[in-house]
Amino acid sequence: MSESKVHFYSNEPMVALLGNPNCGKTALFNLLTGSRQKVANYAGVTVERKEGRLTLANGKTIRILDLPGAYSLYPRSLDERVTCNVLLGRAEGEKRPNLILCILSATNLRRNLRLVLAAKRLNLPCVVVLNMLDIAQRQGLQIDTAALSKELGLPVITSIGIESHGADDIKEYLAQLDWRNVHSLSGATHQDEIEDVASHIEHVETDNVRVQRILQNLHLDQIIPDRLSDRLDAVLLHPLLGPLILAALLFFIFQAVFSWAELPMDLIKSAIEYLGDQLITVLPNNWLRSLLINGVLAGLGGVLIFLPQILILFFFILLLEESGYLPRAAFLLDRLMGAVGLSGRSFIPLLSSFACAIPGIMATRSISNSRDRMVTILIAPMMTCSARLPVYALLISAFIPSKRMAGGIELQGLVLFLLYVAGIAGAMGVAWILKRFTSEQLRMNVLMMELPSYHLPRLGNIGIGLWQRVVIFLRRVGGIILVMTIALWVLSSFPLPPEGATGAPIQYSIAGMLGQALSYLFSPIGFNWQISIALVPGMAAREVVVSSLATVYALSSSSADAAEALVPLISSSWSLATALSLMAWFVFAPQCLSTIATVKRETGGWRIPIIMLSYLFALAYIASFITYHVALYLGWG
Numbered sequence: 319m320s321e322s323k324v325h326f327y328s329n330e331p332m333v334a335l336l337g338n339p340n341c342g343k344t345a346l347f348n349l350l351t352g353s354r355q356k357v358a359n360y361a362g363v364t365v366e367r368k369e370g371r372l373t374l375a376n377g378k379t380i381r382i383l384d385l386p387g388a389y390s391l392y393p394r395s396l397d398e399r400v401t402c403n404v405l406l407g408r409a410e411g412e413k414r415p416n417l418i419l420c421i422l423s424a425t426n427l428r429r430n431l432r433l434v435l436a437a438k439r440l441n442l443p444c445v446v447v448l449n450m451l452d453i454a455q456r457q458g459l460q461i462d463t464a465a466l467s468k469e470l471g472l473p474v475i476t477s478i479g480i481e482s483h484g485a486d487d488i489k490e491y492l493a494q495l496d497w498r499n500v501h502s503l504s505g506a507t508h509q510d511e512i513e514d515v516a517s518h519i520e521h522v523e524t525d526n527v528r529v530q531r532i533l534q535n536l537h538l539d540q541i542i543p544d545r546l547s548d549r550l551d552a553v554l555l556h557p558l559l560g561p562l563i564l565a566a567l568l569f570f571i572f573q574a575v576f577s578w579a580e581l582p583m584d585l586i587k588s589a590i591e592y593l594g595d596q597l598i599t600v601l602p603n604n605w606l607r608s609l610l611i612n613g614v615l616a617g618l619g620g621v622l623i624f625l626p627q628i629l630i631l632f633f634f635i636l637l638l639e640e641s642g643y644l645p646r647a648a649f650l651l652d653r654l655m656g657a658v659g660l661s662g663r664s665f666i667p668l669l670s671s672f673a674c675a676i677p678g679i680m681a682t683r684s685i686s687n688s689r690d691r692m693v694t695i696l697i698a699p700m701m702t703c704s705a706r707l708p709v710y711a712l713l714i715s716a717f718i719p720s721k722r723m724a725g726g727i728e729l730q731g732l733v734l735f736l737l738y739v740a741g742i743a744g745a746m747g748v749a750w751i752l753k754r755f756t757s758e759q760l761r762m763n764v765l766m767m768e769l770p771s772y773h774l775p776r777l778g779n780i781g782i783g784l785w786q787r788v789v790i791f792l793r794r795v796g797g798i799i800l801v802m803t804i805a806l807w808v809l810s811s812f813p814l815p816p817e818g819a820t821g822a823p824i825q826y827s828i829a830g831m832l833g834q835a836l837s838y839l840f841s842p843i844g845f846n847w848q849i850s851i852a853l854v855p856g857m858a859a860r861e862v863v864v865s866s867l868a869t870v871y872a873l874s875s876s877s878a879d880a881a882e883a884l885v886p887l888i889s890s891s892w893s894l895a896t897a898l899s900l901m902a903w904f905v906f907a908p909q910c911l912s913t914i915a916t917v918k919r920e921t922g923g924w925r926i927p928i929i930m931l932s933y934l935f936a937l938a939y940i941a942s943f944i945t946y947h948v949a950l951y952l953g954w955g
């Protein structure tokens with residue numbers, strides 16, 4: 319597996335952040351370096367090392383390395399291995415860090431201290447940072463940092479990862495550090511060798527005893543229950559209520575995606591229409607006007623309009639991530655996932671895939687069982703990524719009436735929910751088959767997952783998260799989607815139709831001919847040539863299908879205002895059977911090219927991506943074929 323290469327600045331000291339998962343390393347990394355790496359309230363958020371730089375008050379620059387969380391220095395999963403390799407100096411092209419900042423969550427010293435003891439044996443200078451001091455204080459924990467420092471034989475500083483000045487003590491400490499003599503902070507007292515695997519087991523026992531003694535000396539050896547979290551869990555993890563609440567929550571989210579988005583979507587639509595009208599009045603009727611209106615405006619506008627829905631979905635995802643509910647959902651679904659041979663471990667990678675399969679596939683690094691990891695990678699693309707939302711939303715707006723059913727349920731939201739469920743069900747089915755027919759069969763892996771305390775979501779963090787989504791989305795619109803739209807416009811406009819041609823000019827263009835050729839393949843599942851054209855650039859990015867349809871239809875119609883009206887156009891020219899078949903196609907169809915590239919990188923070869931491409935293509939075709947023919951049978955043709 320390759321990792322992002324880090325530049326080698328030999329003269330700048332490097333400080334690595336080491337700590338248990340979810341202890342706030344990335345929060346501190348962001349405070350120290352001014353980065354905006356992902357922070358969330360569950361274990362295993364960071365799976366790669368990330369580097370940033372910090373300029374200290376005295377002008378000195380140091381490199382800070384954020385690492386995946388680790389419970390021990392005996393790696394069990396790929397993300398833990400990243401951490402160990404860096405600390406042992408085995409990471410390619412990377413020197414060993416000059417200093418380790420060992421971050422502890424003050425709320426769980428028992429587990430966190432074991433890692434400090436292991437870190438001391440690395441024979442690297444080490445400083446302990448006691449984070450989450452605010453929560454510890456709220457829980458009534460009094461930690462004597464001087465005594466802790468004496469027990470450990472290491473300096474101890476404190477921090478609060480969620481306050482803007484929460485890392486100032488760390489900065490101050492690093493500024494006054496004498497980097498030439500930093501070796502005096504080295505924790506190794508009795509052993510000069512780097513930790514090896516064989517001695518690991520024997521250390522575990524002595525470390526447990528030592529941690530117990532330290533806690534006793536600090537009068538911290540009673541376990542302080544987190545009452546609020548326990549009380550919430552009594553309801554949210556209740557065997558019967560828990561799953562019901564989870565289902566209701568997810569259902570509500572999809573309802574909101576449609577009902578809350580109406581107003582902002584109307585606003586964006588009006589703005590695009592206004593812009594189109596202006597362009598028509600000021601520009602002469604030539605190829606440039608066609609490119610701007612039928613190409614760029616139709617294409618980009620067609621996608622932009624779905625931004626509010628994407629943001630609403632992410633608002634809820636961020637809320638769940640910040641609050642600490644996500645690992646509970648994993649816990650609730652563990653049984654269900656066990657039925658198909660996966661553990662709840664796969665839940666968070668799969669959930670990340672709802673944003674985009676790429677971070678989802680990266681997140682599988684935290685799955686220690688390699689077969690589970692491969693299966694999770696193979697099914698991740700079936701989780702509905704946010705790029706598919708515009709496609710679904712377009713088809714739903716065009717074909718599913720916006721009406722309320724019994725109980726005030728929005729029909730459109732319900733269909734969207736069902737499309738997501740179809741993806742999940744497909745994924746579970748494939749996982750079951752893969753496990754069933756591989757040598758490992760249905761072996762249950764026990765879920766060992768930490769349930770963090772609930773945190774009140776911080777609006778600032780959610781705001782930043784949403785803003786990042788807006789930036790990602792606009793970058794796609796202004797980047798790949800714009801490029802593909804212009805390319806498609808060119809291919810759809812040239813060559814010009816011959817003299818005396820009667821059909822729309824696009825039919826004589828390169829794209830038109832390609833679409834007609836492809837429609838032989840796709841007509842059995844109800845796709846016309848316009849859809850067939852749009853599917854090709856859609857391989858680059860999902861939303862491109864929407865912009866491509868907008869461009870293709872804008873070019874196929876003679877009226878100048880076609881740029882504004884994709885929904886009525888497709889609802890009048892496609893049958894319901896075709897629309898349903900296209901929805902089914904998008905539940906399963908192979909992912910975009912960048913996902914395939916990620917799978918190749920993460921699995922180290924072409925085997926898995928090729929398996930993935932072919933089985934998804936086959937599945938999509940079969941699902942669409944069945945959907946189309948059932949719909950025809952029902953008279954929706």
Ligand SMILES: Nc1nc2c(ncn2[C@@H]2O[C@H](COP(=O)(O)OP(=O)(O)OP(=O)(O)O)[C@@H](O)[C@H]2O)c(=O)[nH]1
Nearest residue numbers: 340341342343344345358362363364387450478479
């Ligand atoms: N109340 C409080 N919350 C904190 C503090 N530091 C971090 N958090 C929260 O704790 C959660 C975990 O923080 P992260 O920075 O993602 O933890 P991490 O150590 O990078 O976790 P992994 O990447 O999974 O290893 C997030 O919800 C943070 O907002 C703190 O000092 N006080």
Ligand SMILES: [Mg+2]
Nearest residue numbers: 343344363364
């Ligand atoms: Mg992290």
